Amino acid sequence: MDLPKSFDxxxxxxxxxxxRRLMGPGPSDIHPRISSALSRHCIGHLDPxxxxxxxxxxxxxxxxxxxTNRLTMxxxxxxxxxxxxxxxxxxxxxxxxxxxxxxxxxxRMKENVERCGGTAILxxxxxxxxxxxxxxxxxxxxxxxxxxLAFVHAETSTGVRSDxxxxxxxxxxxxxxxxxxxxxxxxxxPVLVDAWGMDAVYSGSQKCLSCTPGLSPVTFSxxxxxxxxxxxxxxxxxFLDMNLVMNYxxxxxxxxxxxxxxxxxxLYAMHEALLMVREEGLDNRWERHQKYxxxxxxxxxxxxxxxLVEEEYRLPQLNAVFLPExxxxxxxxxxxxxxxxxxxxxxLGAFAGKIWRIxxxxxxxxxxxxxxxxxxxxxVMG
Ligand SMILES: *Cc1c(COP(=O)(O)O)cnc(C)c1O
Numbered sequence: 221m222d223l224p225k226s227f228d229x230x231x232x233x234x235x236x237x238x239x240r241r242l243m244g245p246g247p248s249d250i251h252p253r254i255s256s257a258l259s260r261h262c263i264g265h266l267d268p269x270x271x272x273x274x275x276x277x278x279x280x281x282x283x284x285x286x287x288t289n290r291l292t293m294x295x296x297x298x299x300x301x302x303x304x305x306x307x308x309x310x311x312x313x314x315x316x317x318x319x320x321x322x323x324x325x326x327x328r329m330k331e332n333v334e335r336c337g338g339t340a341i342l343x344x345x346x347x348x349x350x351x352x353x354x355x356x357x358x359x360x361x362x363x364x365x366x367x368x369l370a371f372v373h374a375e376t377s378t379g380v381r382s383d384x385x386x387x388x389x390x391x392x393x394x395x396x397x398x399x400x401x402x403x404x405x406x407x408x409x410p411v412l413v414d415a416w417g418m419d420a421v422y423s424g425s426q427k428c429l430s431c432t433p434g435l436s437p438v439t440f441s442x443x444x445x446x447x448x449x450x451x452x453x454x455x456x457x458x459f460l461d462m463n464l465v466m467n468y469x470x471x472x473x474x475x476x477x478x479x480x481x482x483x484x485x486x487l488y489a490m491h492e493a494l495l496m497v498r499e500e501g502l503d504n505r506w507e508r509h510q511k512y513x514x515x516x517x518x519x520x521x522x523x524x525x526x527x528l529v530e531e532e533y534r535l536p537q538l539n540a541v542f543l544p545e546x547x548x549x550x551x552x553x554x555x556x557x558x559x560x561x562x563x564x565x566x567x568l569g570a571f572a573g574k575i576w577r578i579x580x581x582x583x584x585x586x587x588x589x590x591x592x593x594x595x596x597x598x599x600v601m602g
Contacts, residue, residue, distance in 0.1 A: 238561060239561060240557070240561045240562065240563050241561060241562045241563065241584070241589060241592065241593075242563050242579070242584060243562060243563060243564050243578055243579050243580070243584055243589060243593055244563045244564050244565035244577060244578075244579050245376045245377075245404070245427075245538060245565040245577045245579050246376070246403075246404070246424070246426045246427040246433075246579060246581060247426035247427075247432070247433050248426060248427060248428070248430045248579060248581035248582045248583060248584040249430065249582070249583040249584045249589070250430055250431070250432060250583065251430060251493075251496065251583045253492055253496065254430065254431055254432070254489050254492045254493050254496070255432075255489075256492075257488040257489045257491065257492035258432060258485050258486070258488060258489040259485070260485065260488050262484050262485055263484065264484075265478075265481050265482045265484060266476060266478065270482075270484065271470070271476060273487070273488070273491050274469065274470070274482070274487070275470065276491060277293075277294055277487060277490055277491050277494060278292055278293060278294075278469065278470075280491075280494035280495065280497070280498055281293065281294060281437045281439070281494065282439070283494075283497075283498060283502070284406060284407055284411075284429075284437065284494060284497055284502065285402075285406070285411060285413045285421060285423075285437070285439045286411065286412045286413055286414060286415065286502075287413035287414045287439050287441075288414060289413065289414075289439045289440060289441055289442070290442075290445075291439065291440040291444075291445050291462065291466055292437075292438070292439040292440075293437075293438060293439075293465065293466070293469040294425075294435050294436065294437050294438075294487065294490055295422075295435065295436040295437075295438055295460070295465070296434075296435065296480060296482055296483050296486075297434065297435070297436055297459075298424060298425075298426075298433055298434050298435070298436055299401075299403040299422065299423065299424030299425075299426075299427075299436050300328070300436075301436055301460065302403070302422030302423060302424065302436030302437070302438050303325075303328065303329065303332060303401060303403075303422055304332060304457070304460060305422065305436070305438055305457075305460040305462065306399045306420040306421075306422050306438065307329070307332035307333060307335075307336050307338075307370075307399065308332075308336055308455050308456060308457045308460050308461075309420070309440075309444075309448045309455050309460070309461070309462045310368060310397060310399060310419075310420055310444060310447055310448065311332075311333055311336035311337070311338040311367075311368065312336075312337070312338070312451055312452060312453060313336070313337030313338070313453065314337065314338070314339075315333075315336075315337075315338040315339070315367045315368065316338065316339050316341060316363055316365055316366040316367060316368075317333045317338045317339070317340055317341065317366065317367065317368040317369075317370055317399075318340075318341045318342075318343060318356065318359050318360065318363065318366050318368070318369045318370070318396070319333060319340045319341065319342055319343070319370045319371075320342075320343045320344075320345070320351040320356060320369075320370065320371035320372070320382070320387075321342055321343070321344045321345070322344070322345040322346065322347060322348075322349060322350065322351055322372070322375055322378070322380065322382070323347055323372065323375035323376070323377035323378045323380070323568075323569075324375075324376070324377035324568050324569055325372045325375060325376065325377065325401055325403075326371065326372050326375070329370045329371075329372070329399070329401070330342065333370070336456065338368075341359055341363055341366060343355045343356050343359050347377070347378050347569065347570055347571065348378045348379075348380060348528045348529055348540070348571075349380065349529075349533075350380050350381060350382040350383065350533045351371050351372075351382040351383075351387060353383060353386050353387060353390060356369065356371075356387060356390055357390055360390060360391070360393075360394040360396065361394070364394070366394070366396055367396060367397065368391075368396055368397050368398070368399055369387065369388075369390070369391035369394075369396045369397075369398050369399070370398070370399040370400075370401075371384075371387055371398075371399075371400060371401070372400075372401040373400055373401060373402045373404075373405045373411065374401075374402065374403070374404035374405035374408070374409065374535050374537075374538065375404075376403065376404045376427075376538055376577070377567075377568040377569060377571070377577075378528060378529065378540050378571070379527075379528060379529050379534060379535045379538040379539060379540030379577060380529045380533050380534070380535065380540075381405070381409065381533050381534070381535050382533075384400055384402075384405075384411070384416055384418065385412070385415075385416040387400075388400070388416050388417045388418050388419075389416070389417060391419075392417050397419040397420065397441075397443060397444055397447060398417075398418050398419045398420070399419065399420045399421075400418050400419075400420070400421045400422075401422060402421055402422065402423045403422070403423050403424040403427055404424075404427045404428070404535065404537060404538060404581070405423075405428070405535070405537075406423040406424075406427070406428060406429065406437065407427075407428040407429050407497055407502070407505055407582065408427070408428030408505075408506070408509045408535070408536065408537035408581060408582070408585075409506055409509065409535065409536065409537070410502075410506055411423075413439055413441075417441075418441070419440065419441045419443055419444040420438075420439075420440050420441070420444045421438065421439050421440075422436055422437070422438045423436065423437045423438070424436055424437075425437070425486075425489075425490060425493070427537070427579075427581045427582065428505075428509070428537055428581045428582045428585075429490075429493045429494070429497065429582055430493060430496075430581065430582025430583040430584070431486075431489050431490050431492075431493035432486060432489050434483065434486055435483070435486055435487070435490055440462065445462075448462050448463060449463065459480065464477075464479055465479055467479065468480070468482075493582075508585055508586075509536040509537050509580060509581075509585045510536045512536075512580050512585045512586065512587065512589075512590050513534075513536030513537070513539065513580055513585075514536075515587070515590050516539060516578065516580060516590045516593065516594070517539065519590070519593075519594035519597075520539065520541055520578075520594075520597075523544065523594070523597055523598070523601065524543075524544030524545075525541040525542065525543060525544060525576075526541060526542045526544075527539070527540065527541055527542075528540040528541065528542060528571070528575055536580060536585075537579060537580050537581045537585065538577055538578075538579055538580075538581075539576075539577070539578040539579075539580065540567075540571075540575050540576070540577050541575060541576055541578065542574065542575055543575075543576065544601075547601060549566065549573060549574075549576065550566070550573070552600050552601065553566060553576070555600045556596055556597075556600055559600070560592075560596040560599070560600070562592070562593060562596050564576050564577070564578045564579075564593075565577035565578070565579065578593065
């Protein structure tokens with residue numbers, strides 16, 4: 221049969237990706253154990269054996285978040301969907317939400333609040349600085365009717381860490397729920413959901429968990445679940461409605477209701493990634509990120525790089541640095557990629573063309589990567 225249209229597709233072949241080293245703001249390098257898990261035999265999404273590993277994924281996700289929250293799961297979509305899920309479920313039309321902005325991702329939170337029909341009250345801090353708890357407290361006092369405080373724990377656009385514990389406690393003192401972005405922080409620096417009293421927390425698979433991109437671990441406190449269950453209006457997103465998704469992830473009940481077909485193989489990979497965190501131990505993993513950050517820092521400073529963020533607020537897993545004078549950043553980054561198969565990140569927004577973001581996330585945070593990166597830099601800049 222003649223197809224109605226012809227397409228220029230005869231030359232297309234299977235894709236064999238270049239073997240780059242990933243030292244940007246994510247995705248990070250993937251351990252062979254994880255890529256091997258990804259290619260295992262696909263089984264059905266309601267197969268009893270699959271349900272078993274979903275339960276294990278849930279338990280290990282609770283461990284990584286350090287929480288006993290029953291509503292803990294891995295969403296079948298990337299970190300941005302985790303963000304959207306938290307806002308879509310918790311923000312009802314008319315709700316006032318205090319949103320902290322000190323980089324790109326805080327700006328997206330504002331966008332989410334408004335699309336959910338809420339009003340965003342902004343607390344803005346300079347890029348490269350942490351969220352100022354004093355300003356947050358001022359806004360909480362000035363807006364006693366605010367329902368939620370939202371902020372980014374680890375701002376990937378600038379490499380800055382904000383004090384999640386203090387901010388969540390402030391939210392609690394003022395009767396607000398907290399929504400916290402831990403996409404870059406989870407499994408790289410401490411994220412203690414229960415001890416810090418966090419309410420709705422989302423992350424991503426491809427940063428310090430070093431899994432393939434496209435999944436989002438999330439967890440909701442009992443208080444957050446109560447608000448979701450008592451909403452006056454339905455959650456506007458059907459796919460992300462936790463009332464429905466929780467019935468698939470088995471929120472306490474044995475029977476699972478079909479909601480969507482889980483990305484089976486991606487979840488095999490997530491299971492392996494979480495298992496690797498458990499085997500290493502969270503505290504050892506945090507220590508490892510810090511150790512290689514210090515090693516990289518020393519080498520970078522010797523080459524004339526300068527950190528954007530004050531030491532106290534620096535993320536070990538995301539090194540935001542100014543290049544030494546006289547170098548054209550885009551040209552060097554291109555040479556690293558093409559001649560050395562090494563990816564580092566450029567700057568975003570106000571820092572585009574000004575800084576680099578060198579990631580030491582998950583499997584990328586290792587001796588060999590740091591040595592390789594410094595050696596490549598010496599060659600390209602020497
Ligand atoms: C990467 C990132 C996201 C978005 O995650 P995706 O998986 O790219 O959708 C959100 N917030 C922060 C802080 C991030 O670093």
